[in-house]
Amino acid sequence: MPAVADPLTRTAALFHALSDETRLEILELLRDGERCVCELQAELDAAQSRLSFHLRVLREAGLVNDRREGRWMYYTLATSTFAEVHASLARLSGSDAAVPGAPKTAKAATAGAKRALRVVTDCCG
Amino acid sequence: MPAVADPLTRTAALFHALSDETRLEILELLRDGERCVCELQAELDAAQSRLSFHLRVLREAGLVNDRREGRWMYYTLATSTFAEVHASLARLSGSDAAVPGAPKTAKAATAGAKRALRVVTDCCG
């Protein structure tokens, strides 16, 4: 696996980390500030290994930061990654925004032209 | 199934629809405007039933709209749902962000009393 994944892969991974209710609950709790795992556990009423699993998914996606203090682990939101998600989402819905580093072979497009290289199809005119 | 799901469930479902590379590619293509399925198929080089499956996921999440014209189906982005995703995301990464270094109990007491009901824990003081 490459150190830094292709943008679409990365975006999919971010959205995947956000696609689970338990993880969203965790993030909502963290929105109010740093929390210790034991607090999260109490508030979510989740089995310890289950919580740990979801924290790991969030951590590996870069959505939370962790910090050890004695025998406790504290988690916070990683705001810069949220900014990244916002940007990715904007790119999807948003206007044009030509992003460098094109995915496939198709997009060798010229400057202004939006649908520059539309693949030739035999159907739908 | 309830007609309208609880917000977290809905949010998770939206992110799930966005958590697949193929679907993201589809959305990127639609970003440039309406496309017929056959065009998408040519540009993505995806098996027909696979594409159809992903279009259905997007449709059921409300992220795209479809329209039939003769024997062709045209898809477009459903911008209002993207607005919804934006809002959900904003709610998560929300207003008063969690700053990593911040004192952990500090914000609890402020105006809105956000953490009003913090569960009592026996650990981490």
Next chain:
DNA sequence: GAACAATATCAACGAAAATTGATATGTCAA
């Protein structure tokens, strides 16, 4: 250093999601 507490990791399993090939449905054109 032994017992303990907080958390992470692992292995096994079940459940949900994605892929594939086949078939069904709807529309046009001859």
Next chain:
DNA sequence: TTGACATATCAATTTTCGTTGATATTGTTC
């Protein structure tokens, strides 16, 4: 009407994900 085409749906399979219970790890306290 019949046949061809565009697309959707289905059934079977594979893959990925989440849960659970057990164990490992790290740090603390006596």
